[in-house]
Amino acid sequence: MTRPAESEASSGAGRVRVWDLPTRLFHWTLAVLVGFSFTSAKVGGAWIEWHFYSGYTILALVTFRLLWGFAGSRYARFANFVRGPRAIAEYLRGGSARPGHNPLGALSVLAMLLCLLVQASTGLFATDDIASEGPLAKLVSASTAALLTRIHRWNEKVLLTLTILHLGAVFYYLLAGRRNLIVPMLTGDQQAHGAPAARDDPAMRLRAVVLLAVASGLVGYLVNL
DSSP, X not given: OXXXXXXXXXXXTTEEEOSOXXXXXXXXXXXXXXXXXXXXXXXXXXXXXXXXXXXXHHHHXXXXXXXXXXXXXXXXXXXXXXXXXXXXXXXXXXXXXOSSSOHHHHHHHHHHHHHHHHHHHHHTTXXXXXXXXXXXXXXXXHHXXXXXXXXXXXXXXXXXXXXXXXXXXXXXXXXXXXXXXXXXXXXXXXXXXXXXXXXXXXXXXXXXXXXXXXXXXXXXXXXXX
16 A cells, blocks of 8 residues: 555646655755855854854754755655766766756755855854854864864855855756756645655654754754853
């Protein structure tokens, strides 16, 4: 007997639920916070305190997404979209796209998560040696804090590059008329006739709340060491 939540298509001919609500909320909240973090870092002054708060929240969200990559719905799981070199080569040769992340997009997702994890983690130890420092800066030597601060600054450029590439890819697919990636991340539904739908029921959303609480608790513990 099939599980209805995984197999039934959503409303609209050929459209199925691909992105569950927790994944969509994660995506858009993260986008806002990354933009805010860039801006608050450049403005400086009293905004640095909010920059730190934004960084803590980003770290909690990334930790949640890593957990969700193993415990989330069908298309949010790493096992569903992370593919090897052969699948990537086949896709670049014009292979048909599957629902969710394509093999090339999967590399972008992994790179972005890794970059954000490095950025938020090093921010816990970053210091300007004047007025502000991360909550864990005092737990390491001055030389280690200086090294992590340099990594934090260098990685900012990497993160900015990845963000630009991500936006460029989204608009390329949109303008080339091949695939609209924005609307599915808003509605959750994607044109994928015959494909199984992802679970997006109350039980799955409750699971997301629990995992987010775990991630937030872990970050809160680190910040208050």
